[in-house]
Amino acid sequence: MTVRTRFAPSPTGYLHIGGVRTALFNWLFARKHGGQFILRIDDTDQGRNQPEALQPILDGFKWLGLDWDEGAEVGGPYGPYYQSQRLDRYQAAVKTLLDKGLAYWDYATPEETKAEMQAAEKVKLPKIYSRRWMAESAADRARFEAEGRTGSVKIKMPREGVCKFYDHVRKDVEVAWAGEQDIVIQRSDGTVTYNLANVVDDYDMKITHVIRAEEHLSNTPRQIFMLEGLGYPRPEYAHVPFVAEPGSKNKLSKRKIAKYLENNEFKKVYDHAKAIADRIGVCTAPEAFNPVLVDFYKQVGYLPAAVLNYLVLLGWATADNREEFTLAQMVNEFSLDRVVQNPASLDVKKLFAFQARYMQALPVAEKVELATPFLTRAGLPAEREFVARVVEAAGPRMTVAGDILDYDYLFLSDEQIAFDAAVATKHLTAAYKGAPAVPALKDALAKLRAVVASAEPFAHDTLKAATEALATTEGAKAGPLSQVLRVAATGREVGFSAYDTLAVLGRDRCLARIDRALRSLDHDAHS
RNA sequence: GGCCCGUUCGUCUAACGGUUCAGGACGACAGGUUCUCAACCUGUAAGUGGGGGUUCGAUUCCCCCACGGGUCACCA
Numbered sequence: 001m002t003v004r005t006r007f008a009p010s011p012t013g014y015l016h017i018g019g020v021r022t023a024l025f026n027w028l029f030a031r032k033h034g035g036q037f038i039l040r041i042d043d044t045d046q047g048r049n050q051p052e053a054l055q056p057i058l059d060g061f062k063w064l065g066l067d068w069d070e071g072a073e074v075g076g077p078y079g080p081y082y083q084s085q086r087l088d089r090y091q092a093a094v095k096t097l098l099d100k101g102l103a104y105w106d107y108a109t110p111e112e113t114k115a116e117m118q119a120a121e122k123v124k125l126p127k128i129y130s131r132r133w134m135a136e137s138a139a140d141r142a143r144f145e146a147e148g149r150t151g152s153v154k155i156k157m158p159r160e161g162v163c164k165f166y167d168h169v170r171k172d173v174e175v176a177w178a179g180e181q182d183i184v185i186q187r188s189d190g191t192v193t194y195n196l197a198n199v200v201d202d203y204d205m206k207i208t209h210v211i212r213a214e215e216h217l218s219n220t221p222r223q224i225f226m227l228e229g230l231g232y233p234r235p236e237y238a239h240v241p242f243v244a245e246p247g248s249k250n251k252l253s254k255r256k257i258a259k260y261l262e263n264n265e266f267k268k269v270y271d272h273a274k275a276i277a278d279r280i281g282v283c284t285a286p287e288a289f290n291p292v293l294v295d296f297y298k299q300v301g302y303l304p305a306a307v308l309n310y311l312v313l314l315g316w317a318t319a320d321n322r323e324e325f326t327l328a329q330m331v332n333e334f335s336l337d338r339v340v341q342n343p344a345s346l347d348v349k350k351l352f353a354f355q356a357r358y359m360q361a362l363p364v365a366e367k368v369e370l371a372t373p374f375l376t377r378a379g380l381p382a383e384r385e386f387v388a389r390v391v392e393a394a395g396p397r398m399t400v401a402g403d404i405l406d407y408d409y410l411f412l413s414d415e416q417i418a419f420d421a422a423v424a425t426k427h428l429t430a431a432y433k434g435a436p437a438v439p440a441l442k443d444a445l446a447k448l449r450a451v452v453a454s455a456e457p458f459a460h461d462t463l464k465a466a467t468e469a470l471a472t473t474e475g476a477k478a479g480p481l482s483q484v485l486r487v488a489a490t491g492r493e494v495g496f497s498a499y500d501t502l503a504v505l506g507r508d509r510c511l512a513r514i515d516r517a518l519r520s521l522d523h524d525a526h527s
Numbered sequence: 528g529g530c531c532c533g534u535u536c537g538u539c540u541a542a543c544g545g546u547u548c549a550g551g552a553c554g555a556c557a558g559g560u561u562c563u564c565a566a567c568c569u570g571u572a573a574g575u576g577g578g579g580g581u582u583c584g585a586u587u588c589c590c591c592c593a594c595g596g597g598u599c600a601c602c603a
Contacts, residue, residue: 009603010603012602044603110600110601113601117599117600120528120529121528121529123528124529125528125529126529127529128529129600178530179531179599183600183601184601188601194602195603197603198603215597215598216603217598218530218531218532218597219598241596248596249533249596251597265554313539313540313552317539317541318541320541320551321542321550322551323539323553340539341534342534343597344540345539347538347539347554349553350539350553350554351553353552354553395566396565396566396567397565397566398565477562481562483563486563492563493564495563495564497564498563
């Protein structure tokens with residue numbers, strides 16, 4: 001039998017990181033066993049669906065490299081793969097259940113149902129519907145409808161016995177049928193609910209392994225009841241722990257972003273990405289730009305391999321507790337039996353650490369490829385050779401592709417660089433600390449200009465040697481002196497090595513910028 | 528509230544019932560390196576929720592408790 005797994009997102013928002021983790025497990029299991037992975041769209045709840053919210057989900061999967069054999073966009077032999085197009089199948093299933101006496105028409109109003117549930121809770125009894133408004137015959141239905149009630153269809157759960165099933169993560173599970181509620185399977189408007197649709201779809205699409213989040217464990221008995229009533233075979237189950245929010249075991253929710261931002265480490269990762277997003281203009285509301293959503297990582301230039309590697313370890317580990325996995329290795333080594341039983345909190349800082357490691361290992365040419373679109377979107381020139389030089393010099397400082405924008409001052413025109421005399425003076429003072437006197441900034445700059453003008457070849461080592469030589473004759477320290485040079489050439493105090501910075505910029509641009517700095521000093525002196 | 532699931536450093540986790548001061552990773556902290564910022568190197572602190580059993584021996588098996596979570600009301 002071919003293994004077939006599925007992931008069924010609702011197009012109600014962007015691709016949730018917890019959802020991706022579950023999808024990844026499904027994908028991995030299917031690939032490992034040479035089976036198929038299906039991407040079905042659970043859009044039964046028309047009210048909450050936004051068609052425009054499906055595309056980012058598909059894009060997210062494509063970006064991660066999680067391909068699907070059947071489903072949205074690609075179709076397949078067991079379609080349609082959109083629940084909204086499968087109503088006839090569901091209605092047929094509801095009819096079968098009704099005909100077999102395993103479901104019934106019910107005429108309780110939402111208020112009446114609510115009242116019963118609240119009463120049950122008050123006296124500490126299980127919340128089981130009394131079936132007071134159950135219609136057992138056509139006459140009953142007519143009577144209720146004459147009262148102006150509209151009916152829904154509820155599943156008629158057994159009131160005795162136990163439901164047993166095996167779960168690849170939870171092992172043997174046993175639940176008393178008596179505790180299971182008669183849930184609505186067809187709403188009064190004729191649409192069906194998740195549990196019914198899910199059972200029908202999994203059967204129609206020949207799903208063999210239902211791998212889903214733990215929150216569905218409690219849904220399993222009633223799904224088993226329905227599928228057996230329908231005469232379907234049972235799939236195998238694996239309920240994986242959900243992904244919890246940072247620092248707690250609550251289920252991760254994209255709506256609680258404001259709360260997560262109170263966490264310092266979470267905020268650091270967010271702010272880093274936000275700065276990039278602001279530069280390229282993707283940033284909209286926090287609702288859409290959110291570390292809980294995969295799109296966040298895609299937007300600022302994380303590597304899919306790093307995200308996937310982090311995610312696979314959220315609830316799964318090998319016996320040797322290794323941490324680095326390529327996608328192929330994951331496929332090879334994945335096993336449901338080694339899925340952890342407890343929820344794992346999302347730790348974006350650790351994800352960031354994976355990203356840093358993966359990025360460091362990436363060849364310069366590939367980094368250039370990834371960084372270029374960020375420059376372009378920020379309106380900066382992105383000449384290939386030059387970008388490569390910057391990327392090379394930045395080395396491990398570039399953690400995500402968008403970090404190239406940290407070096408925007410290398411791409412801006414010389415006129416756009418603002419020289420800050422006060423900052424330069426600060427470093428100059430530091431350079432001459434201990435020396436008899438600190439020279440005027442203008443004089444120091446002139447001497448540094450000579451270093452830049454004469455270094456041959458114009459490269460890190462010669463610039464360093466010349467600056468050090470100057471420092472020696474001046475009785476100053478070369479380090480802070482190079483900072484003066486950096487400030488003059490870039491307008492910044494931080495970046496990669498000052499000498500590398502000059503070398504990347506090239507002699508002409510360095511001189512032009514230093515000259516501009518000198519002129520600004522003249523200007524200040526005259527005004 | 529009923530039912531169900533879970534509980535190893537702050538976080539992710541490893542540990543055939545016995546090679547263990549309970550191991551690794553991220554983070555934190557300290558030091559080294561250093562022209563700034565990173566990176567890198569070295570080191571330190573940090574954990575089996577509590578109580579009972581079973582056993583020669585429990586992180587591991589059983590029970591109770593506590594805590595956390597999920598689910599049940601026309602969301603998926």
